[in-house]
Amino acid sequence: MLSTSHPGADIGFRVVHTNAGMTVHLASTRRASTRRVGTAAVVRGSVPAARLSAVVPAARLSAVVLAASLLLTGCAAGAAGVVEPGGPAAEATGKAQVADASQSPSPVASPVASPDDGPVEGPDDDLDLTAHSTSDPASPWVVVNKHTPLDPVGYEPDLVTVRGYLVRPDAAPDLTALLDAAAADGVHLTLRSAFRGYPKQAAVYEGWVAQLGPHQADAVSARPGHSEHQTGVAVDVGSSTRSACDFERCFADTVEGRWVAEHAADHGFLVRYTPENREVTGYAPEAWHLRWVGRDLAEYMRAADVTTLEEVFDLPGGGYDS
Numbered sequence: 350m351l352s353t354s355h356p357g358a359d360i361g362f363r364v365v366h367t368n369a370g371m372t373v374h375l376a377s378t379r380r381a382s383t384r385r386v387g388t389a390a391v392v393r394g395s396v397p398a399a400r401l402s403a404v405v406p407a408a409r410l411s412a413v414v415l416a417a418s419l420l421l422t423g424c425a426a427g428a429a430g431v432v433e434p435g436g437p438a439a440e441a442t443g444k445a446q447v448a449d450a451s452q453s454p455s456p457v458a459s460p461v462a463s464p465d466d467g468p469v470e471g472p473d474d475d476l477d478l479t480a481h482s483t484s485d486p487a488s489p490w491v492v493v494n495k496h497t498p499l500d501p502v503g504y505e506p507d508l509v510t511v512r513g514y515l516v517r518p519d520a521a522p523d524l525t526a527l528l529d530a531a532a533a534d535g536v537h538l539t540l541r542s543a544f545r546g547y548p549k550q551a552a553v554y555e556g557w558v559a560q561l562g563p564h565q566a567d568a569v570s571a572r573p574g575h576s577e578h579q580t581g582v583a584v585d586v587g588s589s590t591r592s593a594c595d596f597e598r599c600f601a602d603t604v605e606g607r608w609v610a611e612h613a614a615d616h617g618f619l620v621r622y623t624p625e626n627r628e629v630t631g632y633a634p635e636a637w638h639l640r641w642v643g644r645d646l647a648e649y650m651r652a653a654d655v656t657t658l659e660e661v662f663d664l665p666g667g668g669y670d671s
Contacts, residue, residue: 495631547573571632
């Protein structure tokens, strides 16, 4: 049997260790209080003129004993004499390091957890929606739709290359991060389209008109001057597992399409055209069309459960006037 005493000004603490277990005795003249840390209740203070005794088997030494002993000056060295290294007590306290018994006792910080700081704050619900212009084509929040064309209509931004495609410099880091994050998850997105200038968009639109007629073409393609691709902050992504679904509705059901729907906002992008917002955007769903707006706005919209820029900024949407 080993016996170790730890007297203090207000607390008396004695540990008796035998083959059967460990007995802890606490005595004090101050008022007792307890605080719960994890699943263990730690005693702070004690009952006036009272004694607390608890028998704890050595094989299941609780964090309570170690926490109580460490509250007292010099107890770390004494505890080293009764706690088996690497035993359950070390695991119960997060594998805490105990001072070597040969060292001189020194003050030890209390292991009792500090009060909670309160809940972690969520996304910034007070985002300043006037921070960027919705009409300046160089703005990250520019809104381009069937009612609000680019001004000037022939606008061309500065551009850099990401994976062989041209995008605006402010969108490039987040686009790279999105592609890298997908790859880290085992999802290999491809880029199929990015910046398209006015002449290229005119050719694309006319091709759809020739194939579908003007009315149907307007549902799937933007008229020149009305395309997000002309801003340099929109891209079309593709599937490496089902490439036949690129630019098709079935892209939404691919591994890549599902990943984008879940994670695009993490990197500052919106899936701009969805089945649910078709009446607002004026376009058929395009699960592959991603519009960069920056991480702050993307997270704000996700938290608010809003999918369109028109709703966020209270701007007109829907079809062309004529």
